[in-house]
Amino acid sequence: MTDQLSRRQCFLGAATALVASTFPVSADARWTQNKPAQQDSTRPRTPQEALAKLKEGNKAFLADKAREITRSAAKLAESQSPYCAILSCSDSRVPPELLFGGGLGDIFVVRNAGNVLSTAALGSLEYAVWQLNVPLIVVLGHQNCGAVSGALRVATSGDDFPGVIGNMLEPILPAAIAHRSSNNALESATKFHVTRMVGALRTRTDPLLQEPQRAGRLLVTGAYYEIADKPVQFWD
Ligand SMILES: [Zn+2]
Numbered sequence: 001m002t003d004q005l006s007r008r009q010c011f012l013g014a015a016t017a018l019v020a021s022t023f024p025v026s027a028d029a030r031w032t033q034n035k036p037a038q039q040d041s042t043r044p045r046t047p048q049e050a051l052a053k054l055k056e057g058n059k060a061f062l063a064d065k066a067r068e069i070t071r072s073a074a075k076l077a078e079s080q081s082p083y084c085a086i087l088s089c090s091d092s093r094v095p096p097e098l099l100f101g102g103g104l105g106d107i108f109v110v111r112n113a114g115n116v117l118s119t120a121a122l123g124s125l126e127y128a129v130w131q132l133n134v135p136l137i138v139v140l141g142h143q144n145c146g147a148v149s150g151a152l153r154v155a156t157s158g159d160d161f162p163g164v165i166g167n168m169l170e171p172i173l174p175a176a177i178a179h180r181s182s183n184n185a186l187e188s189a190t191k192f193h194v195t196r197m198v199g200a201l202r203t204r205t206d207p208l209l210q211e212p213q214r215a216g217r218l219l220v221t222g223a224y225y226e227i228a229d230k231p232v233q234f235w236d
Pocket of ligand 1: 089090091113114115142144145146147148
């Protein structure tokens with residue numbers, strides 16, 4: 001017992017030392033380093049302004065205008081102040097910065113296959129709201145999504161996937177099961193999956209996301225991108 005205890009203490013001591021060497025500042029100092037730049041008067045402040053800027057950026061993308069790099073790299077090195085956060089699929093055809101005409105420092109992007117609200121994704125979005133004050137979160141689904149297609153295969157034929165891909169698809173299964181018999185099952189399931197992820201973010205009980213939504217300082221919405229030259233469809 002004593003041996004076990006001392007081994008555990010030894011392990012905890014080593015882990016604490018590792019954390020201290022990785023983050024050589026106090027916890028409080030860590031969380032104050034990335035305060036958004038207050039001087040940026042062009043950054044949208046409200047959810048509505050942020051949404052309008054995203055739509056404008058998507059129009060510019062469709063019009064094939066060059067991307068605008070809005071701030072100098074030197075200024076960005078000090079802090080970031082993105083005007084929105086996007087949870088999107090890792091699919092190579094759906095890069096949010098290109099789709100919405102964003103420059104460096106404009107969009108806080110969280111990506112994984114199937115735009116799933118994993119712990120890492122949720123924590124990243126909470127950080128964007130809590131520390132960077134983003135007024136808008138968009139969950140972005142897209143046409144011919146391989147992850148949703150995989151979930152539909154599980155839902156219709158019980159297909160198995162190697163590695164941890166099957167586990168990764170689990171959060172998409174409710175949407176796949178609900179729409180597996182629809183005419184356009186892939187598109188319907190993808191849109192419903194986006195709506196479910198938006199719903200999960202809107203109804204989070206943690207004050208980090210709940211309070212700014214209640215106060216009207218944060219909008220969480222969904223969007224769908226058809227990979228032809230068509231505008232991104234927004235839920236709001
Ligand atoms: Zn996808």
